[in-house]
Amino acid sequence: MHGLHISSSTQPGYLRNLLPSSAPDDPESLDQVLEDVQANILPGVTHWQSPNYFAYYPSNSSIAGFMGEMLSAGLNIVGFSWITSPAATELEMIVLDWLAKLLKLPEEFLSTEQGGGVIQGTASEAILVVLLAARDKFLHRIGKNALNKLVVYASDQTHSSLQKACQMGGIHPENYRMLIAGASTNYALSPDVLKEAISHDISKGLIPFLLCATVGTTSSASIDPLLSLGKIAEENGIWFHIDAAYAGSACICPEFRPYIDGVELADSFNMNAHKWFLTNFDCSALWVKDRNALIQSLSTNPEYLKNKASQTNKVIDYKDWQIPLGRRFRSLKLWMVLRLYGSKNLQDYIRNHVNLAKHFEGLVDQNPRFEVVAPRLFSLICFRLVPAEGNLELSNKLNHELLDALNSTGKTFISHTVLSGMYILRFAVGAPLTEKRHVDEAWEIIQAQSSLLLERFST
Amino acid sequence: MHGLHISSSTQPGYLRNLLPSSAPDDPESLDQVLEDVQANILPGVTHWQSPNYFAYYPSNSSIAGFMGEMLSAGLNIVGFSWITSPAATELEMIVLDWLAKLLKLPEEFLSTEQGGGVIQGTASEAILVVLLAARDKFLHRIGKNALNKLVVYASDQTHSSLQKACQMGGIHPENYRMLIAGASTNYALSPDVLKEAISHDISKGLIPFLLCATVGTTSSASIDPLLSLGKIAEENGIWFHIDAAYAGSACICPEFRPYIDGVELADSFNMNAHKWFLTNFDCSALWVKDRNALIQSLSTNPEYLKNKASQTNKVIDYKDWQIPLGRRFRSLKLWMVLRLYGSKNLQDYIRNHVNLAKHFEGLVDQNPRFEVVAPRLFSLICFRLVPAEGNLELSNKLNHELLDALNSTGKTFISHTVLSGMYILRFAVGAPLTEKRHVDEAWEIIQAQSSLLLERFST
Known part of the structure; x- marks a missing residue:
């Protein structure tokens, strides 16, 4: 990866001019293909495995995960x-x-009980199957014509995949409550706000059926108060889902496990092993307490798939726990990661990234031109450049331009969000190869680009 | 693969006794893991890559596809x-x-026009996104409260994933028309039956919105008459989808291309490169004529994903063409297959399997104890053992037992279906390593097991 730009500087449509317009009639050699990979594909790759990658959330690869993929593909x-x-x-x-x-x-989440885990492709698919299971459980009870009365609750910091799942599942857009979670709660959903929304909806004859809480939101890694929220869900008989796609990995460390206290109240829990757990994409782990809810919503039983083992109910058929029929042998890579690292090394892996993030947070804190915008809980720092003078609009413009300038260097890659109207830079530590020196280098680049930008703005 | 049983004879729960009940604290060695693969995993694998595998439809692997997977995983x-x-x-x-x-x-299906192709994980996901796009296109026009009036049409030979997609998309179960396609039409959907169903529904105030035709059904590889069906869809303004998951691959050969004549009337077309096209699972190719229909149904635009290229509409963001957000770099493997084989070899690959299937068909035809039940069009033979005397019930029992007996040998693996009430064995040629000798061996085993069975039945 050394010497390559992290983010691609290619222009839209660049590749069409470099490749033929149709497949060859006769076979080409592997050398030709690999030359093309080197010359034409790699320059258009954004290197998620680069130690200088700090955008979005990480997409971990490891030799263990890679070998699992090879076995599976073979x-x-x-x-x-x-x-x-x-x-x-x-x-x-x-x-x-x-x-x-x-x-x-x-224990209810274990396959030895009434629940169990399943590997989905992504957290989007996990939230969709959960929403469908919850929807159908309710509609089974109250009749399918009540679909337009079902209401979903989550904070406005919840991942967009919940909104997409609502849309796909036919939940009316006006019945998706994106409850405001602002700076005063560190971008976490307030139980009081939830309680009020539910009461209001019930009084209008609507039917609350799903609550989604997040541990480690996409924008700022904030944490919804699971215990209080879970109790409200329980009192109202609502399906309670926890999305810990990013931060779930950290909870294998005793010091971070308290962040998911309250999971005992949840009906389903999701974390992405392909983000920050060294397992190659895709591998999103979903657990449910009641596997029958999934199966009743998602099963099909055509003649051509019938077989003795399935008919006698002695086995799990994962086709009934997911959207697609076909599925890859994805557990191999997770199994290899768990065995070839061992839980102690995996804990240390997480801790190292959190410490690197703390180190970066310290660097930002020490520089008066910058501010950390939301509390750092895991390995994500939300920060921004604060101009000496100027309103929010100017500040937002400045940080937007800073992002573009940083990524244009090709030496670092970060992404952004908006919190309370502020344009914020997100620095997410989590690539397997990232070391302290890469964090320091990134900080140097950020400072240098900021100076250039402030100079330009002040003239 | 040699010497291994194709299908596993393991009992439900076998693996739990062979593996520890929790992940190790300390790392294990790769040797230990690979020993476990050999000793405990492989005995529980059904070998889809075995040349003696003839069940369901094939799941092709190739060195080209495998290398594409490696590049993607890396x-x-x-x-x-x-x-x-x-x-x-x-x-x-x-x-x-x-x-x-x-x-x-x-041409409308090309990305250079208003349409384009996208790799989905499976045909199930392809049909789901198509159903959602068609649904939302209609609901946008007629109002979202009309959901319970929308009607889907397909034959009863259509893959179960359409029914599942209806369920997920909130289409009322009674509005899914599984029109009977029986022996008289070789299990293809009759245009007259479709026309009548549509008229009847319209007269009741319902709204036809989606027609799914199949080229190569799961049970018998039958082909719906695309031209006639497509015209009916056109006249009624219905979205017309073609599911060619299995047989689509064959249509790269000029002699099989006529089977998809009428595709010009379709709004969307799907084939699985991971079935019979040497591309490792998963790789399901979906084309649409109007990409905006997909995007309008499936797009989300959260702040943290905004970027200049997307905002200026100069690029395609495939997240808006599919269910999940994240996606793997799956085009690499398809690209490598197309280049390392070339289209001529890919055509020959298909032809070879079709010829092997013809050969098997001839063997069955020559033996009066058996009959071929549906016309063989591609590489699937539907056949059954016909007892000298006996009713349908006995015959079904016999063929069911024959299937179990065959698969219990561990030397061949086939699957079944039911056509017109008859229990049928399906023999699908399509594994990359299958040669004439493997087909002959399978036929020997089928005859031998049939003799044993008939002996047992007659005593």
Whole structure:
């Protein structure tokens, strides 16, 4: 990766001019293809594996995860039902039990109880299947014509995939409550705000059915108060989902585990092993307490898939826990990560990134031209350049331009968000190769680009 | 693979006793893991890559596809937006244009027009996004409260993923018309039956919005009459989708291309490169004529994903063409397959399997104890053992037992379906390593097991 620009400086449509307009009739050589990869593909790649990558949230790769992918691609089974490869289903059950135990999830989430874990492609798919399961559980009770009465609750800091899931599942857009979570609660959902919204909806004859709380929001890694929210969900008989896509990984460390206290009240819990857990994309772990809710919403049983093991209910068929029918043997890579690292090394891996983030936070704090905007809880720092004078508009413009300037260097790659109207830079530590020197280098670049920018602004 | 049983004889729960109940604290060695793979995982694998695998439809693997997977896993980018790796989006656009040209799809399906192709994980996801796009296009016009009036049409031979998509998208179960397609039409949907159903629904105030035709149904590889059906869809302003998940691959051969004549009337077309096109799972190619229909149904635009390229509409962001947000760099493997084989070899690859299937069909035909049940069009033979005496019930029992007996040998693996009440064995040729000798061996096993079974039945 050394010497490559992290982010691509290519222009839209660049590749079409470099490749032929149709497939070859005759075979080409591997050398030709690999030359093309080097010359034409890599310059258009944004290097998520670069140690200088700090954008969005990380997408971890590791040798262990890579070997798991190789094994999976080599066997190339399609594990929709137990019978199509018993090992694929059973290893997934076992490995998600392992991970549930590392996270100290309540026993109800284990496959040995009435629940269990399943690997989804992404947190978007996890939230969609949860929403569908919850929706159908309610509609089963109150009749399918009540769809337009169902209401979903979450904060406005919740990932956009919940809104998309609502749209796909036919929830009326005006029944998706994006409750405001602002600076006063550190961007966490207030239980009082939730309680009021639910009361108001019930009084109008609407039916609350799903609450989604987040541990580690996308914008600022904020944490919703699970215990208080979970109790409200329980009192109102609402499905309670916890999205810990990014921060869930950290909760294998005892010092971070308190952040998911309250998970015992949840009906479902999700974390992405492909973000910050060294498991190559895609590998999103979803646990539910009641697997039958998923199955009742998502199962199909066509003749051509019938088999003795499924008919006698002795097995799990993961096709009924997900959107697609086909599925890859993804548990192999998670299994290899857990075994080849061991839980102690995985904990240290997380701690190292959190410490690097603390180090960066200290650097920002020490420089009066910058401010840290939201509390740093895991490995994400939200910060901005604060002009000596100027209103919010100017400040936002400045930080927007700073982002563009930083990423244009090709030496670092970060992303942004908006919090309380402020344009904010997000610095997410989490690439496997990132060391202290890379954080320091990034900070040097940020300072240098800021100076150039402030000079330009002041003239 | 040699010496291994194709299908696993393991019992439900076998693996839990062989693996520890929690992840290790300290790292284990790669040797330990690989020993476990050999000793405990492989015995529970159903070998889809075995040359003796004839079940369901194939799941092709190739060195080209495998290397594409390796490259993708190594880069491990998450290509939700163009900006997150321009090459990933652009190569996908280009390679799906290549494949569209090989299939001689109408120009409107190309990314250079208003349409374009996208790689979905599976045909289930393809049909779901198409259903949502069509649904939302209609609801946008007629109001979202009309959801319970929308009607979907398909034959009862259509893949179960359409029914699942209806369920997920909130289409009322009674508004999914599974029109009977029986032996008299070779299990294809009759245009007259469709026309009548549509008229009837319109007269009741319902709103037809989606027609799904299949080229190569799951049970018998039958082909719906696209031209006639497409005209009916056109006359009624219905979204017309073609599911060619399995048989689409064959249509790169001029002699099979006529089977998708009528695709010019379709709004969307789907084929699975991961089935019979040497591209490792997952790689389901979906083309649409109007990409805006997908985008209007599936786009989200949260602040943290905004970027200049997306805001100026100069690029495609594939996140808005699919269910999940994140996506792997899957075009690499399809690109490598197309280049390292070349279209001529890919055509020969298909032809070879079709010829092997013809050969098997001939063997079945020559044996009076068996009958071929539906016409063989591609590489699937539907056949059954016909007892000298006995009713349908006995015959079904016999063929069911024959299937179990065959798969219990561990030397071949096939699957079944039911056609017109008959229990049928499906013999699908399509594994990359299958040669004539494997087909002959399978036929020997089928005859031997049938003799044993008939002996047992007659005593």
